Amino acid sequence: xxxxxxxxxxxxxxxxxxxxxxxxxxxxxxxxxxxxxxxxxxxxxxxxxxxxxxxxxxxxxxxxxxxxxxxxxxxxxxxxxxxxxxxxxxxxxxxxxxxxxxxxxxxxxxxxxxxxxxxxxxxxxxxxxxxxxxxxxxxxxxxxxxxxxxxxxxxxxxxxxxxxxxxxxxxxxxxxxxxxxxxxxxxxxxxxxxxxxxxxxxxxxxxxxxxxxxxxxxxxxxxxxxxxxxxxxxxxxxxxxxxxxxxxxxxxxxxxxxxxxxxxxxxxxxxxxxxxxxxxxxxxxxxxxxxxxxxxxxxxxxxxxxxxxxxxxxxxxxxxxxxxxxxxxxxxxxxxxxxxxxxxxxxxxxxxxxxxxxxxxxxxxxxxxxxxxxxxxxxxxxxxxxxxxxxxxxxxxxxxxxxxxxxxxxxxxxxxxxxxxxxxxxxxxxxxxxxxxxxxxxxxxxxxxxxxxxxxxx
Amino acid sequence: xxxxxxxxxxxxxxxxxxxxxxxxxxxxxxxxxxxxxxxxxxxxxxxxxxxxxxxxxxxxxxxxxxxxxxxxxxxxxxxxxxxxxxxxxxxxxxxxxxxxxxxxxxxxxxxxxxxxxxxxxxxxxxxxxxxxxxxxxxxxxxxxxxxxxxxxxxxx
Numbered sequence: 278x279x280x281x282x283x284x285x286x287x288x289x290x291x292x293x294x295x296x297x298x299x300x301x302x303x304x305x306x307x308x309x310x311x312x313x314x315x316x317x318x319x320x321x322x323x324x325x326x327x328x329x330x331x332x333x334x335x336x337x338x339x340x341x342x343x344x345x346x347x348x349x350x351x352x353x354x355x356x357x358x359x360x361x362x363x364x365x366x367x368x369x370x371x372x373x374x375x376x377x378x379x380x381x382x383x384x385x386x387x388x389x390x391x392x393x394x395x396x397x398x399x400x401x402x403x404x405x406x407x408x409x410x411x412x413x414x415x416x417x418x419x420x421x422x423x424x425x426x427x428x429x430x431x432x433x434x435x436x437x438x439x440x441x442x443x444x445x446x447x448x449x450x451x452x453x454x455x456x457x458x459x460x461x462x463x464x465x466x467x468x469x470x471x472x473x474x475x476x477x478x479x480x481x482x483x484x485x486x487x488x489x490x491x492x493x494x495x496x497x498x499x500x501x502x503x504x505x506x507x508x509x510x511x512x513x514x515x516x517x518x519x520x521x522x523x524x525x526x527x528x529x530x531x532x533x534x535x536x537x538x539x540x541x542x543x544x545x546x547x548x549x550x551x552x553x554x555x556x557x558x559x560x561x562x563x564x565x566x567x568x569x570x571x572x573x574x575x576x577x578x579x580x581x582x583x584x585x586x587x588x589x590x591x592x593x594x595x596x597x598x599x600x601x602x603x604x605x606x607x608x609x610x611x612x613x614x615x616x617x618x619x620x621x622x623x624x625x626x627x628x629x630x631x632x633x634x635x636x637x638x639x640x641x642x643x644x645x646x647x648x649x650x651x652x653x654x655x656x657x658x659x660x661x662x663x664x665x666x667x668x669x670x671x672x673x674x675x676x677x678x679x680x681x682x683x684x685x686x687x688x689x690x691x692x693x694x695x696x697x698x699x700x701x702x703x704x705x706x707x708x709x710x711x712x713x714x715x716x717x718x719x720x721x722x723x724x725x726x727x728x729x730x731x732x733x734x735x
Numbered sequence: 736x737x738x739x740x741x742x743x744x745x746x747x748x749x750x751x752x753x754x755x756x757x758x759x760x761x762x763x764x765x766x767x768x769x770x771x772x773x774x775x776x777x778x779x780x781x782x783x784x785x786x787x788x789x790x791x792x793x794x795x796x797x798x799x800x801x802x803x804x805x806x807x808x809x810x811x812x813x814x815x816x817x818x819x820x821x822x823x824x825x826x827x828x829x830x831x832x833x834x835x836x837x838x839x840x841x842x843x844x845x846x847x848x849x850x851x852x853x854x855x856x857x858x859x860x861x862x863x864x865x866x867x868x869x870x871x872x873x874x875x876x877x878x879x880x881x882x883x884x885x886x887x888x889x890x891x
Contacts, residue, residue: 311877327875328822342876345823345848349873375849 279354279378279594283308283326283347284318286358287337288662289648290570291318294356297586306350308343310336312656317648326350331658337361340368347377354378354593360660363569364440366391380593382547382568390545393565394437394475400551403539405563408554410477418458424476425454431479434458436465436472440567444468445512447479477564482714483554484523485509486561488536489577491548491588493598498541500533501577501585502607508708510625510718515695516702517573518612519580522673522711523555532561537602540566548589554715572615575644575667579611610673612680616647617661620693621727629657634690638683642669645683655692663694673711677703685731698723701730813886815861816879821846821853825874827866827881835863837883844880861885 281304284294291307295318298305307322312331319325328346329336336342338361347355355372357363363381370384382390390396394413401407411424414437425432425448434457436444444465448454458474466472489501505521506514524532536551549568553561574585583605591599618628635651647664655663668683670676681703687696705726707713718726819825823846830836831843837857844855861883868880 326822327877329876336876341848341851342822345821346875348849349823349875 279303279380279590281306281350281352282354282356282380282590283343283350283352283377284322284356284358285328285337285343285346286356286361286363287313287316287318287648287659289646289665290358290572291316292321292648293646294358294586295322297584297590298356300584301587301590303590306346306352308337308346310658312658315653317650317653324350331656333361333658340365340371343368344372344375344377347372348375352377354380354590356380356590357569359569359572364391364567378593380547380590382545382549386544386546387568390549390566390568392437393435393439394473396566397475397563399543400539400563400566403543404535405539405551406560408477408480408562408564411475414473414475418455421458421474421476422451422454425451428476428478431481433477433479434461434474435477436461436469437475438469438471438473439465440565443512480554480556480562482557482716483507484521485514485552485715486521486523486555487550487552487567487571488533489548489550489571489574489585490537490540490545491585491592491598492541492546493592494546494595495597496541496544496546497598498537498545499598499600499602499605500537501581501583501605503529503533504573504576506573507713507715508702508717509715510723514573515615515718516612516699516708517576518610518673518676519576520607520610521555523559524561525559528559528561547592548585572662572665573613575646575665576611576613579642579644579667579669580607580609581605582608609669609671610676611667611669612673612676613665613667614680614684614699615662615695616664616666616687616689616699617695618655618663618692619661619695621695621698621723622693625695625723626693627657627661628692628694629655630692631655632689632691634688636686636688637664638666638686640679640683640686642679643683644668649689663689663692677709697730698727701726701728704729704731813861813884814864815859815883815885816867817843817855817857817881817883819844819846819874819876819878819880820855821848822876823848823853823874825868825872825880826870827868831863831866831881833863833866837861837863846874855880857883859883859885 282298283306284291285308295305307318307325308328309319309325310329310331326346328342355377362368366384366387369379369387372379397407409428415421415424431447431449434446434448446461461474462472484505484507486503486505488503492498502519503521504517504519506517508516549566550571551566552564554564555561570589578585619625632649632653635649637645644667649663666683668676668680670679684700702708707717825844825846827844828842839860841857842854843857845852863881864884865882
């Protein structure tokens, strides 16, 4: 039983968790840094507590500050959101040691699923196909060269502790490897505190397809369909949709069922996402797991009608799975656009500053998750996500048509945003016909996509 | 925010004599009190004309209590809020009570963060003018713990 949750995150996800708590009749306290004093989650919350200065290391990333805030406000659980401390096993352990329920997998599960290399081996054992790669982390450059030669170039060098598109580098040749191996090790060490790397075959022209799963404490594992996140820029997802255009109906159902079965058997618990690459052969290869609620979870919520954040809280509270796989019905098509404070004209340069005008879109089957309001100051310290537009249609075509209409309604003044880029994307043939792969933006170039955007009224 | 002059007048009539008396009792340079969104401030060097600042706008949710919305004065510069340096449970030092003397740099409180004592030290010398918390209270980062009023070094 969870009675009072400390929301240890910011931006739109803090608001999303707050809404789930209220719906479940659970009290919520929003933890915030000094830079987020005027954020919408703080303004809307019944209670909020300042946990530190703007610097995330001393606020949202400080385990003692977050746990101390939970105790000071009488909470019995912590929701970490995504990013920050959400997949940190020692944080989950410390929270539990102070009698707090960590809303996510328990510390021992997080630990078991921490190393990407080990998880790949574990899930391969439970029947998931994986991309040819090194057997776990590579000890040194010589071992890396040996593994890469066996797999065949190009390969991708990945930080074992990395994620979110960070800590990976494509290696085209043995020469590249010699030049970049120690640099990658240093980068991984600096970014994640762990310099260990592993190698995978670099697949070209892939779709990024991920499976939303949930597992209760008894090991009952369900899937909630897949999301296609192939529209990426430098490994950062921009658009997500469900279902994926890369899977045939026959491959899809077998693949989803297998993913749920494997993750339950491997001992995973709570909400999670299994990420796959689907090559030109139409086969999914497992790449990594995310042990948290994800930015793009609303896509799944729109096609299944399941409130994933509420489910995550209930599972963390020890409830058994409240539904069966047969009861998880997937209907229609949903697309999400990540509207960020980035300038697509100038290499997606991050923006900060006051939001001078703000108009959110609405209408049937349009969902807009955002923490913005006119007068809000976008702080320069954190990620640049401003809003998520999620649109549902009976078919992909209908969802796209509604997305165009909804995007045109969006008005965010004061900072440059990615809105017009998305309007252009919705006129781009490879996106429209569902063949866009993760390399699309590099191939077409964001400037050309932007140029196809219908001109806004002067 | 609309200014209700009549109500402000009533407020001043009822409060000022009490504040003046309190000022004499404590020997403080200034006393400030908040009533119905208005901040009334009485200053020792100017007893005849209490300053009533404009009603302050509502403090942001969960925020540190809003400071007086009036322009800084010489007296403001003598008043120093001492703020918590961490989130946790506060323990005030023995000298921290109204009228207590504080030297610059002295340890005025600790904030217990999961058993670790985080120090709060005074940036200024002065006399404690107003307590905003009590030992054992949960406090947030940046929360005002007490108000310090600086006096000439000779008086300490």
